[in-house]
Amino acid sequence: MRRLPVEAVVARVLKIGLALSAAVIAVGLVMQEFAIRHESARGARFVAGPGSYPHGVSGVLAGLGHGSGSAVLEVGLALLVFTPIAAVATAALVYRRNGDGRFALVGAAVLGVLVLSSLVGLGVI
Amino acid sequence: MTPLELAGLLFAASMAAGLLGSLLGLGGGFVVIPVLTLLFGVDIRLAIGASVVAVVATSVAAAPGNLESGLSNIRVAMFLAMATTIGALSGAWLSGRLDPRVLYVVFAVVLVFAGVQMVRKLRQARAVAAGSQAALAAPEAGDRLGLSGSYPDARTGAAVAYRVVHPVLGLSLMYVAGTVGGLLGIGSGVLKVPAMDVAMRLPLRVSMATSNLLIGVTAASASLVYLLRGDVNPFLAGPVAAGVLLGAWAGGRLLPRLKVGVLTWGFLAVVAVVSAEMLWKGLA
Numbered sequence: 001m002r003r004l005p006v007e008a009v010v011a012r013v014l015k016i017g018l019a020l021s022a023a024v025i026a027v028g029l030v031m032q033e034f035a036i037r038h039e040s041a042r043g044a045r046f047v048a049g050p051g052s053y054p055h056g057v058s059g060v061l062a063g064l065g066h067g068s069g070s071a072v073l074e075v076g077l078a079l080l081v082f083t084p085i086a087a088v089a090t091a092a093l094v095y096r097r098n099g100d101g102r103f104a105l106v107g108a109a110v111l112g113v114l115v116l117s118s119l120v121g122l123g124v125i
Numbered sequence: 126m127t128p129l130e131l132a133g134l135l136f137a138a139s140m141a142a143g144l145l146g147s148l149l150g151l152g153g154g155f156v157v158i159p160v161l162t163l164l165f166g167v168d169i170r171l172a173i174g175a176s177v178v179a180v181v182a183t184s185v186a187a188a189p190g191n192l193e194s195g196l197s198n199i200r201v202a203m204f205l206a207m208a209t210t211i212g213a214l215s216g217a218w219l220s221g222r223l224d225p226r227v228l229y230v231v232f233a234v235v236l237v238f239a240g241v242q243m244v245r246k247l248r249q250a251r252a253v254a255a256g257s258q259a260a261l262a263a264p265e266a267g268d269r270l271g272l273s274g275s276y277p278d279a280r281t282g283a284a285v286a287y288r289v290v291h292p293v294l295g296l297s298l299m300y301v302a303g304t305v306g307g308l309l310g311i312g313s314g315v316l317k318v319p320a321m322d323v324a325m326r327l328p329l330r331v332s333m334a335t336s337n338l339l340i341g342v343t344a345a346s347a348s349l350v351y352l353l354r355g356d357v358n359p360f361l362a363g364p365v366a367a368g369v370l371l372g373a374w375a376g377g378r379l380l381p382r383l384k385v386g387v388l389t390w391g392f393l394a395v396v397a398v399v400s401a402e403m404l405w406k407g408l409a
Contacts, residue, residue: 006199011189014341018185022367029363033129055355073359074352077178077366081348083185084341091203103271106203110342113210117346120218121353 003098006091013090017083024076031069056122085114136364138164143183143372148380149392152340153369154180154311155239158232159399162406167361169225169232173310174356177217177348179369180312184341186370187377197334198274201289201327205339208296209317210346212303217350220308229407232309233400239315240396243389267292267325276331287328295325299339307347312340 054063054071060078063071092107119125142156154176161172191197220228267273267289275284298320306313314336321332351357 007192007195007197010199011192014185014189014192018182022370025363025367028359029132029367032360032363033132053359056353070359073363074357077357077359077362078352080178080185080366081181081345081352084181084345087188088203088206088342091199100271103200103203106207110203110206110210113207113214114342114346114349117210117214117217117349118353120214121350123354 004094006094006098009094010087010091013087014083017079017086021076021079021083024079025073026076028069028071028073028076031067031072033069035069085111088114132360132364135161135165135361136368139179139365139368140372140375143179143369143374144376144379145372145392146369147183147373147376148383148388149243151239152180152312152314153183153373154309155236155315157365157369158310159236159403161361161365162229163399163402169228170220170356171358171361173220173228174351175310175358175362175365177307177310177344177351178357178362179366180306180310180344181341181348182366182370183373184312184337184344186374188338188341191334191337195275195277196330197338198272198276198289198327198331199338200270200274201272201321201325202335202338202342204270204272204292205295205299205321206342208299209303209306209339209343212300212305213307213343213347214303214350216304216307216309217347218307219304220310221350221354221356223308226407228309229403231305233403233407235305235309235311235313235315236396236400236403240393240400242315242319243393243396247386247389274331276328279330285328287331288326290326291324295320298324303343303346306340306343307350310347310351312336312344314340 054060054068054074060071060074064075088107088110092104092111095107096104116125138160139153139157142160143153146153146156157176157179158169158172161167161175162169188197192199270292272289272292273287274289275286277283278285299317302313302316302320305311305316314333317336317339318329318332321327321335322329327335348357
């Protein structure tokens with residue numbers, strides 16, 4: 001089996017992820033601008049903490065349900081954050097396919113840490 | 126000010142921060158956090174949350190080019206990511222528990238360190254790079270891990286081989302770099318690049334390209350904590366990420382045409398003022 005060039009595959013994943021997240025963020029920003037026009041002056045929201053925007057996975061899902069621009073924006077930001085994670089996962093798979101078990105394991109270890117980060121963020125740990 | 130104007134202003138300020146950051150090789154975080162906290166009066170924790178997402182964006186945007194040109198070493202990045210992601214997790218966890226005033230003080234200290242690094246880089250640019258690679262005749266740990274590689278020379282395009290040494294030292298330094306990055310929401314390339322080019326003896330250009338790749342996954346680890354904890358305000362992070370990204374892109378275009386030396390000295394003055402102000406905010 002031909003060895004896949006890891007660099008090229010990872011570069012493609014990063015490009016797709018960036019384009020996708022940029023598109024969703026742009027849609028979210030536009031939706032939000034329209035929402036804010038109607039809601040009159042709410043500049044304070046830009047500097048406010050949790051509570052002024054949908055928070056957590058369930059909060060964002062609920063926000064999407066009633067067409068909230070900030071929820072769409074949060075999905076875009078999440079897609080952006082997931083892009084390097086997808087790149088690591090892809091690299092690990094390519095290494096495994098190329099018969100480089102040791103670096104497939106390195107990739108799996110990094111993904112393990114990222115799962116841990118999610119658990120810490122969710123307050124599970 | 127209406128919200129629309131505020132969003133536009135945030136976008137413009139972040140774009141300036143991204144532009145300046147990329148011209149100075151610092152990434153956007155170093156500039157955007159003082160701008161948000163000192164000029165816009167944003168809570169430092171929310172400024173960090175917005176910055177860390179913007180850091181992911183700048184890495185993701187620049188990484189494909191560096192990968193395709195063969196400048197970044199993806200094996201070194203994957204290997205070191207094991208340490209930086211744990212560090213970023215520790216830093217982000219710590220950030221949620223520390224008094225915000227401590228964050229101001231730590232930021233001021235790291236900013237001063239970055240200033241010192243910039244002076245060092247200016248001096249190095251004048252001196253000829255020391256050729257310590259030739260001394261590495263015996264097989265090194267970096268070879269056994271398959272970390273050594275080659276990169277295309279800037280002028281001739283010919284492959285220049287390099288050896289990687291001290292991978293374990295590199296891992297420990299990267300843990301520290303990741304922690305600082307996760308704590309302050311910056312890419313901390315200012316710590317990652319010396320860990321690679323001084324400690325692991327990668328060529329400087331390879332270190333910088335690899336650091337950019339590594340910063341993406343490191344900032345993603347910290348971002349997961351901030352995002353899921355609810356410290357990423359989308360109203361703030363949206364315009365900031367978009368602005369920093371555009372600014373960094375423009376900076377990359379402008380860089381070859383500018384005299385960075387003059388800019389660096391100008392920025393050092395700004396570093397002194399900003400770190401003093403951050404310090405004052407933390408201690409007052």
